Amino acid sequence: MENKELQNEINKRIVVLGLFITVVILALISRLWELQVKQGEIYKEKAENNKVWPQILKAERGKILTREGIILADNRTSTDVIFVPGDCPKEKLNEVAKTLNIILNINPDWLSQQVEKFRNEPFTQIIIKRDIPRSDWIKLEENIFRLPGIYTITQPQRRYPYGSTAGQIIGYINEISKEELEINNDYYIGDLIGRAGVEKYYENLLRGTPGWMMITKYAAGLPQLRTDKYGNFVLARRDTRGHFLLEEELYKEEPKPGNDVILTLDIALQSFCENLLSTESGAIVVLEAETGAVLAMASSPRYDPNIFVTKGKDLERLETLKSKPNKMANRAISEHYPPGSVLKIFLAATALEKGVITPTTTFYCPGSFKIDGKGREWLCWQKHGHGSVNVVDAIAYSCDVFFYNVGLKLGIDNISEYAKKIGLGCYTGIDLPIEVPGLIPNKEWKSKVNADKPIWEQRWYPGDTVNLSIGQGSCSTTPLQNAVLMATIINGGYRVYPHVNASYTPPISTERIFSEKTLKTVIQGMQLCVEPIGNKPAGTGKQARVEGITVIGKTGTAQVVSLEVQKKYKSVEDMPKELRDHAWFIAGVIDKKPPIAICIIIEHGAHGSSAAAPLAKEIISFFYSRDRQKTQDSLIAKGRNSEEFTQR
């Protein structure tokens, strides 16, 4: 290197490069400082979140029982067979597949396909068969030494030992959907959630609190849960990709099982009522008149909730969901019907209470009625008329004209005020989902629904009150509301809050809606409806009479189609079934303990007197006889031996 000038120039440039390199490394150092010193704490937290993972432990769902301790819903042990390819040496795979084929009838090719599918995650728990019968489980356990990689997982499986008995009240559960997961923060994928009945209404009570444990989690691979032989959760030693996992014992919270729900249902009565309805569609509600406790709430047709919780019943599920008449609907609360003459009880009591009429007030019934003697003519069901009737006779013989007059005298405002007080045409507040309110129309309602129509259509006319007086027109009630009405009549005029949960304490109402004097008269009328008093013959409900028990009752008929359509047919028997009237009967027992209120509706049963009243007789005589105890005992035995119990 003789050329000093060139060498100096090159050396200068080397120095420039050295400075450049220094600047770049200093930039890296400042970035390092920013990451580790300035934001170190933030990143530490992020790393901590990466490191540990809360593994959710599911809680066992609470049972549903009756007051006698009969189990209506509980959890049995369901056993799934799983296979972990990573725990099975390759050369033994064939033998395992052969043995499994013998015990569980598993296709050996299927097994090897699964092993191939999970090649990258050999410690995944592949579910081979869900919910195996107990006999297979025992066979598997006997051969377990020959089956490396085979494990069983037990988990609780919901069961309803009485099948469709009270099925609509108990309801069912199934897996939570993705949409619901977004709304409910405390649920996780695969959780079960109540879908109907008590299971839905008392979801929070029954569900329990899931536990969790902190475990180390690798970026690749998922932790796997298993159960030991007692059904407790344990973590598989390896995750899906074979990393060894550590439980961080410090953070472990055991799941808290859900609470049991005890129902007021009398399972024997429930089953009896359901049998009475077996061929008809309709509903029966039996209430304890004093407390509002639901003793039976039958709705027909009905479904077996087991099909929703047991695997492999998809066909039945589909059939049930699509069935017509709808099996899913609880007709006692989710359907509303025109109350027909049943409403007369309410009208009579209100009129007496308001002093519009006295027990001795009479109206003359010529068989038809006109407001102020002119305009449209309303008929009484008895074409020839009842003659001059007082309130007791009018209830017993269901005189329409008497109540047309009473309704007009009372006025719509009084009617709607008392309907609200007693719980007609509004939610009764029963602790079951999907209750419908029904409707007792009033002035505001009419102007609201007809808001887009001319002003004269929005006005309330006396004719509307006349229609309402015998429970026709726009008004509708649920069977439960009618049972509540009945219960109020026989419990001394107190508001009843129906409920199915035995530990429910109804709001204490000291206010009497109806006075004793009023009720005495109404009860007298209802008693005459069922049994003859003195020289007076029994009224429309005579088929409900039970020897030795004072039964009071009232029939009702809810029109399905207008009178014009009905006139086309000579008699009820000629009419197609779906056009026939709904048959109502409400009944109560006052001289036995506990007093009960019953409401029966038979859809398209035509006459309350012939279709519904006889059922009330059967229910009452069953309820107060020794048969009930016997039936209960046999039911308990049946529950124990049911398919759900014995098969597993």
Place this chain on the structure above:
Amino acid sequence: MNSPAPINNKISTFASITGEDNFKLLDFRKVKNIDPLLSILAIALVVIGWLNMFSASEEHSISYFYKHLTIFFITLPIVFLLTIIDYKIFVSISPVFYIISIIILVGIFGLGIQVKGSERWYELGALRFQPSEINKILLVLTLTWYFKMVEERIRKFWWYAMAFVITAIPAILILLQPNLGTAVSLIPIVIFMLLIGGCKIWHWVATILAGFIVIVFLYLEISSLTPEKIRAGEHPPYLPLKPHQLMRIYSFFNPDADIKGSGWQTYQSKITIGSGGIYGKGFRKGTQSRLNYLPEYHTDFIFSHFAEENGFYKSLGLLILYLLLLIRMLTLAYKATEYEGKLLIVGVTAIFFFHISVNIGITMGLLPVTGLPLPFLSYGRSFYLTCMVAIGLIFSVPKQKAFLFKVE
């Protein structure tokens, strides 16, 4: 640099080397040439590399550590061998190897095997090799030969541009393999060496500016794409990149676009470094790497692992150690008595500098992800060999005696 300076014609060419009396292929006295300071710095990094690799290897992956340990001892004789051989022999024959390497790179498209869209290999029985690694050192040698040959003509534009052609041919072939990281790593070599080769400064500055403009243009172009378009392969044809490569660049500019996909590595690497904090998590106690959140932590992301376990002060120390290594190399270039020697040392310094700064820049989220190893720390035996060869070549260059040992 104001006036063109004539370059001394007496500087040896291949022909003149063989004619010179004092030429010796092997000269054992050259062992004295081994620079103690550079050796100490390199050995310090090698030892840190061992410790860190041991920490990164768990029971089931302990073989990484053993292989990392043995590769040093396997390659150590090569350093001595290169020290005692006159480096000019490699410079003289480098054009031949350059042409052979181009043939190999072309041939790989027909004969090589490719696994999962990654770089192609040659397979010779049980032996597999990626030919592109050798191109780094080979380019340094070839450019040294070229600059030596053209001498002051380098100040003319076409001769200047020719240096880029020499670089571009292997770079494009490697890019097509596809191996973006190695292809890009050739660029700083030519940039650094041109400056030392005596080019006109404004040529050089204009090139840097042009490169900068191209990068800005590509940035704007890539920013206008969407992840969906990239995955569908609907990007402009003048971007000769695979969708996954483009996605990495895209997600570098848009870190939130694909946090579970190509943005994942950067995101987790930042967490890994940041969570180390000031004092670190302790030896073999890094959670991010042990629980596999940090990807590639034996190779490209080894620095993150180091920073996680050792904390800010020790990581700072590591960076300073690297800086000292680079400065020492440049000092040796400064002191080199021969033109070729200066070029050679700056060339290998460019290799080290690029790998160190880009690798650490990637782990800290400053640059888009591409596979580049970190000298002496990353697992990867071919690059380890490159580093050791580079050190050997530096030792082989005759230098003025350092002030400390100055005896004349």
